[in-house]
Amino acid sequence: APITPMPPFTLLCTIRFTNQGFSSAELRFRLPPIDFAATCYRPHFVADNSGEYLGMEFISGEVSAPQQDALVEVKPLFEMDYSPLLQRGAVFAIMEGGKCVVMGRVEDVQFQAAV
Numbered sequence: 001a002p003i004t005p006m007p008p009f010t011l012l013c014t015i016r017f018t019n020q021g022f023s024s025a026e027l028r029f030r031l032p033p034i035d036f037a038a039t040c041y042r043p044h045f046v047a048d049n050s051g052e053y054l055g056m057e058f059i060s061g062e063v064s065a066p067q068q069d070a071l072v073e074v075k076p077l078f079e080m081d082y083s084p085l086l087q088r089g090a091v092f093a094i095m096e097g098g099k100c101v102v103m104g105r106v107e108d109v110q111f112q113a114a115v
Contacts, residue, residue, distance in 0.1 A: 021101025
């Protein structure tokens with residue numbers, strides 16, 4: 001069945017890097033704090049209730065240490081069903097190569113007006 005296109009949206013999320021995840025992100029970006037507006041970080045989010053890998057791109061936010069909450073804004077990368085993430089309070093993991101590097105929670109869903 002064809003996928004119904006999702007309306008454009010961004011998510012505001014609170015994330016927390018695991019120690020292991022922060023060291024792998026550090027390797028990639030070579031700097032804490034990691035400024036997501038200046039990097040091109042496009043990981044997979046896996047919502048607790050779905051198990052499906054959903055590609056997202058970070059568009060703003062900064063994280064300076066593992067085990068520290070950071071507020072970030074992300075947007076979808078693909079035309080696919082992101083509905084498992086489209087509710088406030090949805091819990092997700094960020095996966096890199098089969099490892100969970102971040103735990104996160106959706107704080108707000110912001111739908112863009114159609115253009």
